[in-house]
Every structure is written in structure tokens, then in C-alpha cells.
Amino acid sequence: MPPRTIIYTGKGGVGKTSVALATARRCARSGLRTLVISTDPAHNLADALERDVANRPTPCGRRLYARQVEAQEEIEQHWEAVQRWLVNLLADRGLDRIAAEELTVPPGMDELFALLAIKEHYESGEFDCLIVDCAPTGETLRLLSFPDAAGWWLEKVLPLERKLVAAARPLARTLLDVPLPDDPVFEEVERLVRGLGELAGILRDRSTTSVRLVLNPERIVVREAMRTYTYLNLYGFPVDAVVANRVLPPEAGGDYFAPWRALQSEQLDLVREAFAPLPVLEAPHFPREVVGTRMIDRLADALFDGTEAHAVLHDGARPELSDDGDEPVLRLPLPLAARGDIKVRKVGLELVVRVGPHKRTVVLPDSLAGWAPAGARFDQGQLEIRFRRRETALAQAR
Known part of the structure; x- marks a missing residue:
């Protein structure tokens, strides 16, 4: 049976890592073998757990594992043939090999390989739950939309380009002294693009996968979350909940916090109205930083009081x-x-x-x-x- 997969995204700094860890610990306590995986280049899992987390499932408690995807290692494993060809091409044109290696990984490629780690664990059968701590919203949307474009490129462009290169290779060797890509390069690119297409299918499977939006009840953050909700629906990714994190409790006293509480109350009303009928899970602004298992479990108790963390919390409209x-x-x-x-x-x-x-x-x-x-x-x-x-x-x- 495929694992339950929950992806957390939102504006940078809203507490996605803490919420992801709280969800993962609650799932593990429910008896589910759970992996929490960070695809955000600014990894915070290790800091929040106060322990080392490697680029492989690292035990972090009973039935709980964590992984911080190191994109450079993924690139070296899955992009080797393409990188080798590009480095040789640039080096032959006189560029220093070290500089050439830096130029052979396009911007965003590291985050893309990190995202493919979801597919790896989804297909492995090792875990009952995958909890994904994603990059901030803008980067996540760009990466989640990439499989569609990649599928089009694989179907329309790559076969034609491969035929043209095969025909031109003898001429290029004889007249141009240009090393054209060989079959391993094309095969590596095809594997990448096919993997992205399969990942898109996983992310759109409403029976197993959900996206949850994390926000703080602040005007700018809420508006970004509203736009993100629209775009996630455009791409067909199922959103089953909104998490309102760091809500000032009534006991946050004094005149200093009164305007902040009033602003948050206004924004929470907007969140409940705008995102209805999505459930809105709320967590208070704790008096201490959410670091370490004790505070992470307090956050889990607040978010999932009476709710199963791994449940599909809402099944909305679909194309x-x-x-x-x-x-x-x-x-x-x-x-x-x-x-x-x-x-x-x-x-x-x-x-x-x-x-x-x-x-x-x-x-x-x-x-x-x-x-x-x-x-x-x-x-x-x-x-x-x-x-x-x-x-x-x-x-x-x-």
C-alpha cells in the first residue's frame, strides 16, 4: 500500500519545519512507520530535533526517521553523465574545469533532485507516512509545476533532438571539433524527466497525498497563502488543510500585545472565510521556541487535538x-x-x-x-x- 504523503509549504519563516516534525511525531506515536524529509535547501530539521540528521533515513525515535536531502549528493548520483559531458565541452573551449563544474548544474536543479527523493521513498515501501518539509512557497510552486513542462519536453522535443544529434555527430567530429552528447547523456535526461512525470502523478493522487499550507495570521502571509491555494488547485495538487501557526493566546497580556491580537483575530476571520470549507488547524505562539521533542509534542497536541494527523482532512473539488x-x-x-x-x-x-x-x-x-x-x-x-x-x-x- 502506498504511504500517506503530507507536504507542508508556506512563506519562509512561518514554522513549516516545526509543524512537519509535530505531524511526523504524532504519526509515529499512532503506530505508523514515519519519515520526515526536508527538501528545503535551508535545512532546519537537525536544529529543531537537536540531533544530527543525515542524507539518509536517520532514526529519531520509535518508528520515526528523518532525512535532510543533500542535493549535491543527489546531483552527483543522477546527473553524472550530463555533467561530465558539459564539463568536457566547456573545458575544451578553454574554461577552467572547476568553474566548468559550477556551470553544469542549472539554477534550481538541486531543489529538483531533492523533490525527487519523495518519489524514491514513496516507491520503496519502507514507510507508512512521508511528511515533507518543503522549500518556501515560491520555490515550491516552481518545482511542483516543473513535471508538466518536463513531460511536454520529453514527448515533443527530446526524441527530435536525439535524432538530430545522432545524424550530426559524425559531421561535428569531423568539421566542428564539438563533442555532441552521447546516448548515456540522453538516457540520464530521459530518466530525470520520466521520474518527474511519475512524481506529478504521486503528488496528485488524492487517496494518498495532501498539501497543507502553513501561515501566520499576518496580512502579507495570509495573502500569499491565498494565492498559493489558487495555484496549487491550478496544478491539481490536493490541499486538505490550512495551519494557522503562532496565534497569540488571550493570556499574552498587556497593552503592547493588544494591537497584535486584534490584527491576528481579523486575519484569522479572513482565513476561515476565504479557505472554507478547508479545516483550519491552529497552534498558539508558545512562550518558548519550538525546539526539542518536548516542545514539538506540545505543538502536535495543539494542532491535532481530537484529529488524526495522518488523516485526509478534506477532499475538495477536482478537475x-x-x-x-x-x-x-x-x-x-x-x-x-x-x-x-x-x-x-x-x-x-x-x-x-x-x-x-x-x-x-x-x-x-x-x-x-x-x-x-x-x-x-x-x-x-x-x-x-x-x-x-x-x-x-x-x-x-x-
Whole structure:
């Protein structure tokens, strides 16, 4: 049976690591063999646990393991052929080999390999629960959207490029003195891209995977979380809860804290209204830093009072393609989106949906090859796109 997978993300500094560890310890106490894994380059698991955590599952208690993914080690293991070819290419052009090695890992590649560690443990069968402490929101969204783009590149570009390189290799050796990539390089790239596609399937499996948004009840943080919720729905990743962390308790006394409590109360009301019907789990601002197992367990008790930490806490709306009379209709949930930020276009059997700076390419079934979008409507957080047969749409356009 696949492991229950819970991914925590949110703005930097909101307490994702503490919440992830609290969830993991509660899952382990429930009898589940649990791994908490950090894919954030700024690892904090070891600091919060007050013990060493390696780039492999490290025992941290009964049925509990932790891992801080060291991306450089992952790159050396999975990117060796590509890196070797690039280093040789740059060195042949006169660049110092040390500098060449630094240039052979594109920005973001380290975080990407860290994310693939989720797939590794998901498929291993070693654990009942995977709790993921992700990078801050912006980086997480960029990485979570990458599998879709990578799948398109694998299907459309890589086969053609491989054929062209194979044909050009003898000419390049003879005339250009340029080492073109060989089969191991292409195979390594294909493995990476296929792995990303499989990871996307894992992350969208609502029966096993959930994303939880961590926020503090502060205006800027809440607004970023609201945008993130929209984008996660755009990519089809199921969100089952919001965690409101560091809520000032009523006993935080004195006139100094009164304005902060009032501001937090206002923002909590907004969170409950905006994210409904998602459950909002609340944790107080403790008088001590959440470091060490005692404080982490206090946080777990506050968050999951009467709730199973590993449960699917909400099963929301999902993308749906259905027939409405004689016209197919695609419905995409985009909660909290603004109508003016949404743009839609169809290219062949691909529907490109853009919301603000983020876009998703939805591959349509072959049965819609002869259909064209006849109109789109956005209402109550749901985008509805209707299709008509191409000849009918063209006749009506005339």
C-alpha cells in the first residue's frame, strides 16, 4: 500500500519545519512507520530535533526517521553523465574545469533532485507516512509545476533532438571539433524527466497525498497563502488543510500585545472565510521556541487535538470533464482566483490555462481532437470551459 504523503509549504519563516516534525511525531506515536524529509535547501530539521540528521533515513525515535536531502549528493548520483559531458565541452573551449563544474548544474536543479527523493521513498515501501518539509512557497510552486513542462519536453522535443544529434555527430567530429552528447547523456535526461512525470502523478493522487499550507495570521502571509491555494488547485495538487501557526493566546497580556491580537483575530476571520470549507488547524505562539521533542509534542497536541494527523482532512473539488447535453465541459477549480487573471487557449489537444504568473498545460483526451473551445465562464471559484465541434464553432464565428 502506498504511504500517506503530507507536504507542508508556506512563506519562509512561518514554522513549516516545526509543524512537519509535530505531524511526523504524532504519526509515529499512532503506530505508523514515519519519515520526515526536508527538501528545503535551508535545512532546519537537525536544529529543531537537536540531533544530527543525515542524507539518509536517520532514526529519531520509535518508528520515526528523518532525512535532510543533500542535493549535491543527489546531483552527483543522477546527473553524472550530463555533467561530465558539459564539463568536457566547456573545458575544451578553454574554461577552467572547476568553474566548468559550477556551470553544469542549472539554477534550481538541486531543489529538483531533492523533490525527487519523495518519489524514491514513496516507491520503496519502507514507510507508512512521508511528511515533507518543503522549500518556501515560491520555490515550491516552481518545482511542483516543473513535471508538466518536463513531460511536454520529453514527448515533443527530446526524441527530435536525439535524432538530430545522432545524424550530426559524425559531421561535428569531423568539421566542428564539438563533442555532441552521447546516448548515456540522453538516457540520464530521459530518466530525470520520466521520474518527474511519475512524481506529478504521486503528488496528485488524492487517496494518498495532501498539501497543507502553513501561515501566520499576518496580512502579507495570509495573502500569499491565498494565492498559493489558487495555484496549487491550478496544478491539481490536493490541499486538505490550512495551519494557522503562532496565534497569540488571550493570556499574552498587556497593552503592547493588544494591537497584535486584534490584527491576528481579523486575519484569522479572513482565513476561515476565504479557505472554507478547508479545516483550519491552529497552534498558539508558545512562550518558548519550538525546539526539542518536548516542545514539538506540545505543538502536535495543539494542532491535532481530537484529529488524526495522518488523516485526509478534506477532499475538495477536482478537475472534471463531463458531457453537458451534446457539449463536453471541462471544469477546473480555481478558488480565490480573480477573473481578470485567468487566460485560456487551446493548441491541438493541449489546453493552456494561465492564472497570473502561473500556467498549466492540460492534455485533453483524443476524443476532443475535433472540438474547439466555445466559451469559458468563471463563477464561484470554478472555471468552466465548453467545447463545440470545430465545424460548428467555425460556422458560428462567421
